Amino acid sequence: MTAHRPIRTAGDLAEAGLIDASAEEAISRVASRYAIAISPAVADLIDRADPHDPIARQFVPDAAELTLTPEERADPIGDGAHSPVPGIVHRYPDRVLLKAVHVCPVYCRFCFRREMVGPQGLGTLTPAELDAAIAYLAAHPEIWEVILTGGDPLVLSPRRLQEILERLGAIEHVKVVRFHTRVPVVEPHRIDADLIAALKSSGKATYVALHANHPRELTGEARGAAARLIDAGIVIISQSVLLKGVNDDPEVLAELMRAFVETRIKPYYLHHPDLAPGTGHFRLSIEEGQALVASLRGRVSGLCQPTYILDIPGGYGKAVISASSIEAEGGGCYTVTDFRGNAHTYPPQG
Ligand code: SF4
Numbered sequence: 590m591t592a593h594r595p596i597r598t599a600g601d602l603a604e605a606g607l608i609d610a611s612a613e614e615a616i617s618r619v620a621s622r623y624a625i626a627i628s629p630a631v632a633d634l635i636d637r638a639d640p641h642d643p644i645a646r647q648f649v650p651d652a653a654e655l656t657l658t659p660e661e662r663a664d665p666i667g668d669g670a671h672s673p674v675p676g677i678v679h680r681y682p683d684r685v686l687l688k689a690v691h692v693c694p695v696y697c698r699f700c701f702r703r704e705m706v707g708p709q710g711l712g713t714l715t716p717a718e719l720d721a722a723i724a725y726l727a728a729h730p731e732i733w734e735v736i737l738t739g740g741d742p743l744v745l746s747p748r749r750l751q752e753i754l755e756r757l758g759a760i761e762h763v764k765v766v767r768f769h770t771r772v773p774v775v776e777p778h779r780i781d782a783d784l785i786a787a788l789k790s791s792g793k794a795t796y797v798a799l800h801a802n803h804p805r806e807l808t809g810e811a812r813g814a815a816a817r818l819i820d821a822g823i824v825i826i827s828q829s830v831l832l833k834g835v836n837d838d839p840e841v842l843a844e845l846m847r848a849f850v851e852t853r854i855k856p857y858y859l860h861h862p863d864l865a866p867g868t869g870h871f872r873l874s875i876e877e878g879q880a881l882v883a884s885l886r887g888r889v890s891g892l893c894q895p896t897y898i899l900d901i902p903g904g905y906g907k908a909v910i911s912a913s914s915i916e917a918e919g920g921g922c923y924t925v926t927d928f929r930g931n932a933h934t935y936p937p938q939g
Pocket of ligand 1: 696697699700701703739740741771800
């Protein structure tokens, strides 16, 4: 049955057959802390007969979210430590995040910004805050790339997006604009001519980083939405989170990366899950992640290889964490391991 409006409460979830009525009380407690939204397209994708459905696991709240562990933190990747003005995160010298909105069309249960997004989150920048954020970008000539994230920037109307992007377009030293979004997957019908024209209105090189974690998310409609963006000259790269019970399986991960490449989306980042509160049930060890990523080598084309990264807790930025396939031996020799796990010697430089 196709729903026509987003699911936002424990009652909605029970009515849609996504939780048992007996779970409503616990899920209401989750809802009082973390936002809930499941778009109609995502609700349709959920297999209600499968108690371990990987789509449901990403979006249907679970009582496990009420369990906090000592290592978890409200701001796991340390945005706050690098925010000179509201809405700006300036962590790396040549690029910034511009967070104009803190709402999303769906709320992922593992979200690394779950304390900032949603109706009780940081909200939308006021006109004065947006002016200050744009003034910050203009005053910093080292800023080459602006990454619109949030929240999901594509929830803004085409008119609002165009207003912001035209202001970015007027800043000479900004050469690249990137959007981090789930909209092409979770609300594919919104990728229409007006929205695409707005996304391109900065006149800069325009990239979309599309967030999806399971191959079933790349439906025909989602692939169509991605194709409309790509055919309009927007480059799409992927970003996924490695999640226990969703994609922690070599075949699922391979299928996801192949689905991106078939859709002309270049696999970009595979994130190790962050230490966001109440998300311990999604986290796997770094060793498990490294083994999964190593399993992609040889299994799928080089085009399908993402970079496995960890955002270092505290705001120190990203680090590549794939296991190395090369080890230095004595005398300038190296041992290199091939995709079948066989070791080979590489000679010293002559
Ligand atoms: S779309 Fe991004 S910001 Fe929004 S809930 Fe999901 S992970 Fe968080």
